[in-house]
Amino acid sequence: MTATLTPPSIPSLAVELRGLVCTFGTVKSGTVKSGTVKFGTVNAVDHVDLEIRAGEFYSLLGPSGSGKTTCLRLIGGFERPTAGQIRLFGQDVTGQPPYARDVNTVFQDYALFPHMSVLDNVAYALTVRGVDKATRNKRAGELLELVKLSAFASRRPAQLSGGQRQRVALARALVNTPKLLLLDEPLGALDLKLREAMQTELRSIQQSLGITFIYVTHDQGEVLSMSDRVAVFRDGRIEQEGTPQDLYEYPRTAFVADFVGGANVLPGALVGRVGGRFALRPERVEVSADGPGLNASITSVHYLGAQTRLELDANGVSIHALIASSRKFTPGQTVNLRWDAADLRPLED
Amino acid sequence: MAAPFLPKPSLQKPAAHGPLLYRRPVLALLLLLVPPLLWLGVLYLGSLLGLLVYSLYSIDDFTGQVGNVLTLDTLKSLFTAPSNVDVIVRTVLMALIVTLACAVIAFPVAYFVAFHTRGPRKALWVLLITLPLWASYLVRVYAWRLILAQEGVISWVTAKLHLSWLLDEVLRLPVLGGPSLSSSYLGMFLVFVYVWLPFMILPIQAALERVPRSLIQASADLGARPAQTFRRVILPLAVPGVAAGSVFTFSLTLGDYIIPGVVGAPGFFIGQMVYTQQGTAGNLPLAAAFSLVPIVIVGVYLALARKAGAFDAL
Ligand SMILES: Nc1ncnc2c1ncn2[C@@H]1O[C@H](COP(=O)(O)OP(=O)(O)OP(=O)(O)O)[C@@H](O)[C@H]1O
Ligand SMILES: [Mg+2]
Numbered sequence: 001m002t003a004t005l006t007p008p009s010i011p012s013l014a015v016e017l018r019g020l021v022c023t024f025g026t027v028k029s030g031t032v033k034s035g036t037v038k039f040g041t042v043n044a045v046d047h048v049d050l051e052i053r054a055g056e057f058y059s060l061l062g063p064s065g066s067g068k069t070t071c072l073r074l075i076g077g078f079e080r081p082t083a084g085q086i087r088l089f090g091q092d093v094t095g096q097p098p099y100a101r102d103v104n105t106v107f108q109d110y111a112l113f114p115h116m117s118v119l120d121n122v123a124y125a126l127t128v129r130g131v132d133k134a135t136r137n138k139r140a141g142e143l144l145e146l147v148k149l150s151a152f153a154s155r156r157p158a159q160l161s162g163g164q165r166q167r168v169a170l171a172r173a174l175v176n177t178p179k180l181l182l183l184d185e186p187l188g189a190l191d192l193k194l195r196e197a198m199q200t201e202l203r204s205i206q207q208s209l210g211i212t213f214i215y216v217t218h219d220q221g222e223v224l225s226m227s228d229r230v231a232v233f234r235d236g237r238i239e240q241e242g243t244p245q246d247l248y249e250y251p252r253t254a255f256v257a258d259f260v261g262g263a264n265v266l267p268g269a270l271v272g273r274v275g276g277r278f279a280l281r282p283e284r285v286e287v288s289a290d291g292p293g294l295n296a297s298i299t300s301v302h303y304l305g306a307q308t309r310l311e312l313d314a315n316g317v318s319i320h321a322l323i324a325s326s327r328k329f330t331p332g333q334t335v336n337l338r339w340d341a342a343d344l345r346p347l348e349d
Numbered sequence: 350m351a352a353p354f355l356p357k358p359s360l361q362k363p364a365a366h367g368p369l370l371y372r373r374p375v376l377a378l379l380l381l382l383v384p385p386l387l388w389l390g391v392l393y394l395g396s397l398l399g400l401l402v403y404s405l406y407s408i409d410d411f412t413g414q415v416g417n418v419l420t421l422d423t424l425k426s427l428f429t430a431p432s433n434v435d436v437i438v439r440t441v442l443m444a445l446i447v448t449l450a451c452a453v454i455a456f457p458v459a460y461f462v463a464f465h466t467r468g469p470r471k472a473l474w475v476l477l478i479t480l481p482l483w484a485s486y487l488v489r490v491y492a493w494r495l496i497l498a499q500e501g502v503i504s505w506v507t508a509k510l511h512l513s514w515l516l517d518e519v520l521r522l523p524v525l526g527g528p529s530l531s532s533s534y535l536g537m538f539l540v541f542v543y544v545w546l547p548f549m550i551l552p553i554q555a556a557l558e559r560v561p562r563s564l565i566q567a568s569a570d571l572g573a574r575p576a577q578t579f580r581r582v583i584l585p586l587a588v589p590g591v592a593a594g595s596v597f598t599f600s601l602t603l604g605d606y607i608i609p610g611v612v613g614a615p616g617f618f619i620g621q622m623v624y625t626q627q628g629t630a631g632n633l634p635l636a637a638a639f640s641l642v643p644i645v646i647v648g649v650y651l652a653l654a655r656k657a658g659a660f661d662a663l
Contacts, residue, residue, distance in 0.1 A: 077565075078569075092472075097569065099569045105567070105570045107566070109561070109563055113564060114564075114586070115585045115586060124568070125571040125572050126569050127574040128568075172571065173570075178572075
């Protein structure tokens with residue numbers, strides 16, 4: 001063959017969602033349409049456009065019921081979109097069943113097969129592809145080593161702890177090296193210490209294997225430390241998308257400012273601007289007992305360990321501030337607040 | 350002086366006072382369990398033991414009097430007398446085939462109800478499945494006799510469809526056939542399957558109902574086609590249900606003495622044997638011996654099922 005014009009390229013986009021809609025509930029005849037939302041239905045995912053690059057650790061963040069799981073299930077093929085298109089690695093998979101998609105999922109409840117040993121669970125994806133027993137057991141053994149569970153290969157899932165099950169679920173989903181891994185709040189059931197260890201582990205596994213991860217959570221701390229990019233969901237729509245730094249430093253809306261790191265949302269009038277609203281991170285608020293600044297009174301003091309959180313009231317607007325715990329304040333005390341003008345982030349309405 | 354925050358001695362044994370049953374949980378458990386244990390132990394196991402003992406009594410062939418001499422002859426005759434062996438083989442074969450047929454018919458029904466119905470509709474289906482149990486068993490068996498009889502519904506329908514030749518052909522089959530459906534093994538088989546089907550459907554449905562949907566999704570997610578998911582995930586998890594259901598259908602068929610009498614070919618079944626031997630024939634030891642057969646067979650069956658891993662998923 002003669003030279004082709006376009007070099008054989010690896011698709012740089014892992015996932016493309018175009019105008020994706022997923023509606024739940026049935027419209028009974030005779031119900032009234034109001035706007036685009038039909039009475040009696042929920043748009044769990046509402047016109048979502050999303051592009052995820054190959055090799056990215058991408059997180060879907062949002063409050064409960066915001067449509068994260070539904071979005072993930074649409075990508076995995078467990079839910080059919082009402083409208084829109086799903087492309088994985090350049091191919092349209094909108095109408096494809098889950099088994100035809102090169103995507104694996106770590107389910108929130110792990111969904112390990114109770115009648116199989118840990119090894120058989122991990123080898124499952126190879127078993128159903130007809131890989132011979134020696135090969136698949138060897139490969140499953142490697143994966144168990146990766147998640148440090150080699151000693152548990154012959155046990156049943158019921159004989160494992162929550163954290164161990166979670167790692168089995170991860171090994172099972174990675175055994176056939178999918179190009180895309182979906183994780184739905186996989187660390188939800190773990191204690192803080194194990195969760196932090198698993199966060200590091202997940203991140204390093206993702207980087208060493210070069211697999212695209214889509215990670216669903218409502219824990220913003222988790223998201224900030226692990227992700228390359230994040231989409232913040234609200235009512236089935238993407239409110240803002242960007243790197244963790246973007247979201248944290250430059251929230252575009254009051255919702256994002258509050259949800260990602262709990263910023264103060266202050267009216268312009270209070271902070272000496274003409275109008276609009278501004279985000280101000282609590283740790284950027286300087287509190288002093290005297291000196292210039294905005295007058296405020298302390299409503300309550302919450303000791304958090306290294307830091308202390310102050311709830312303040314300034315002209316009827318509630319503000320919170322994070323200060324070093326070495327500084328002592330008492331409720332009812334009147335203080336002055338200051339901040340760097342550059343830390344005020346204008347918000348869209 | 351003791352450190353002030355060490356618990357007082359009385360606090361270290363908090364159960365030393367308080368309600369008696371709280372302090373002695375085993376006692377409470379015993380109180381709860383005594384009535385059912387008495388029932389199971391004395392009435393149930395006790396009467397089984399009684400049967401075993403009775404089967405050891407000798408019987409005078411001439412007078413028909415039960416003697417006090419203990420003998421194993423009656424039990425042995427179960428396996429040596431050809432007429433007795435016949436009865437056992439006939440009954441066990443029928444029970445096996447009925448169980449197999451029930452499982453094959455019940456599985457799709459149970460699968461449908463478990464996976465494709467919800468809420469009130471599911472309740473309606475379960476109701477429909479158990480509906481036949483509302484009517485008396487005797488009424489249903491006699492109704493079937495009318496359905497299967499020579500001038501019954503089935504022969505009438507086949508005649509209307511000009512298929513009488515097919516029915517005749519079926520009745521000419523060796524062993525299965527007979528003068529009419531109502532006096533053939535085939536007819537008996539149909540009635541058995543009909544009567545015991547709910548006892549197979551419900552345990553399978555219950556087992557399938559407990560299979561988390563996420564397991565099925567996980568299987569598909571890992572690349573299994575629907576048929577593979579069925580074979581590797583759904584079926585193994587349903588096996589305990591099938592095992593439970595088959596214990597019902599198998600042992601109910603083994604012990605039944607009405608259906609072989611009302612519908613079916615000549616040739617005794619175990620239940621009939623027990624009935625006639627303790628009644629008209631007056632051979633109580635043989636009746637007792639026969640009634641032990643289903644118990645032993647079901648015991649063996651359960652042991653085999655267990656060994657084959659039927660209860661591993663429980
Ligand atoms: N099968 C369903 N039938 C009807 N409504 C559904 C169904 N699944 C989800 N929903 C609705 O869709 C919306 C989004 O649900 P989804 O599970 O995607 O939320 P989520 O962001 O994952 O929340 P969480 O953090 O609580 O898991 C919710 O309002 C939910 O009630
Ligand atoms: Mg969810």
